[in-house]
Amino acid sequence: DAGVIQSPRHEVTEMGQEVTLRCKPISGHDYLFWYRQTMMRGLELLIYFNNNVPIDDSGMPEDRFSAKMPNASFSTLKIQPSEPRDSAVYFCASSPDRPNSPLHFGNGTRLTVT
Amino acid sequence: DAKTTQPNSMESNEEEPVHLPCNHSTISGTDYIHWYRQLPSQGPEYVIHGLTSNVNNRMASLAIAEDRKSSTLILHRATLRDAAVYYCILRDYNTNAGKSTFGDGTTLTVKP
Numbered sequence: 001d002a003g004v005i006q007s008p009r010h011e012v013t014e015m016g017q018e019v020t021l022r023c024k025p026i027s028g029h030d031y032l033f034w035y036r037q038t039m040m041r042g043l044e045l046l047i048y049f050n051n052n053v054p055i056d057d058s059g060m061p062e063d064r065f066s067a068k069m070p071n072a073s074f075s076t077l078k079i080q081p082s083e084p085r086d087s088a089v090y091f092c093a094s095s096p097d098r099p100n101s102p103l104h105f106g107n108g109t110r111l112t113v114t
Numbered sequence: 115d116a117k118t119t120q121p122n123s124m125e126s127n128e129e130e131p132v133h134l135p136c137n138h139s140t141i142s143g144t145d146y147i148h149w150y151r152q153l154p155s156q157g158p159e160y161v162i163h164g165l166t167s168n169v170n171n172r173m174a175s176l177a178i179a180e181d182r183k184s185s186t187l188i189l190h191r192a193t194l195r196d197a198a199v200y201y202c203i204l205r206d207y208n209t210n211a212g213k214s215t216f217g218d219g220t221t222l223t224v225k226p
Contacts, residue, residue, distance in 0.1 A: 004157075033214065043158070043201070043216040056213055091157050100146050100165070100205075103214060105157030 004106035006092050012112045018080040021109045024073055025094030033093040033103065034067055034077050043091070049075065050097070082113045118202045123221045126192045134187040134220055136202030141182050145204040149176065149187045152199045152219070161187065161200070197224045 005024040013019050025032045033048040047057040052069045060067070064083070069075040079086055093105045119137045126132040138147065146165050150158040162169055162176045164185070169176040175188040189196055201219040 035216075042218050045213070045215050048213065093157070100163060102148065102160035102163065103150070103158070105159065108157050 004092055004094055004104050006090075006106035006109050008109060009107065010110045010112075012114065013082055014114055015083055016081045017113075018078065019082045019086075019111060019113075021077040021090050021092075021111070023075045023077070023092030023106060025075070025092070026104055027073065028096065029094035029104070030097035031095045032069060032075050033095075034075070035091040035093065036088045037091060037108070038088045046077070079111075082111075084113045087111055087113050118204060118217050120200070120202055120217060120220045122218065123223065125223045125225060126189075126196075128194060128224055128226050129191050132189040132192045132196070132222065132224075134189075134200050134202075134222065135184065136186070137184050138202070138204055139183045141204060142206065145206050147176070147178060147182075147185050148203050148205055148214075149174070150201045150203065150216075151196075152201070153195075154198075158201060158216075163205075192222075192224045194224050194226060197222055 007022045030051050034046040035043050036046055037043045044059055046059045047067045048055055049069045065079055067077045089108045089110050091105050091108045093103045095101050095103045146163050148163040149161040151161050152158040162171055162174050164176045164178050177186045199219040199221050201216050203214055203216055205214050
């Protein structure tokens with residue numbers, strides 16, 4: 001099992017550009033989570049999906065952020081337009097549909113918006 | 115969501131035991147207690163979890179208070195590789211089973 005795979009590992013973009021972050025969860029996992037981590041705010045839950053359906057997006061900061069999960073093996077987090085304050089490390093995590101199961105995190109995408 | 119509180123930082127000497135506390139006074143009967151740790155430049159990794167009884171695995175032990183309002187992660191012999199940020203979170207298996215929010219965690223420093 002390759003674990004949760006995120007791409008790219010690093011992204012540098014200019015303010016105003018569209019950014020797309022990608023995530024491949026572990027096969028068979030029903031839950032997928034997107035988190036954002038900054039020094040100021042720590043690890044924040046942005047949105048999570050169950051069986052490809054968004055369940056709670058209350059953590060998405062504003063309309064510039066959107067997330068999709070077109071199938072069980074792929075999810076994207078898009079920022080359009082990007083702003084410098086979006087600079088952070090974005091993590092994707094997945095887990096089976098049992099709350100006594102652990103979350104499995106990817107290695108994250110470090111986003112820098114200049 | 116039930117919240118957890120942890121000390122901001124702790125120090126330990128190498129090869130000594132470490133006890134990392136977590137308070138979760140508003141825990142519900144359907145919350146599992148999970149612990150994760152995050153090494154520099156990596157995503158959080160699972161350490162251990164429990165519901166009511168104490169738990170042991172190859173990485174650590176979890177001691178859960180009888181009233182479940184607090185728990186302690188125990189590293190029996192700290193190594194330099196255990197230096198990380200440790201998070202205690204609650205996962206509800208009843209409603210909102212998926213929602214898992216992290217607090218600020220405890221930064222563990224291990225001194226040689």
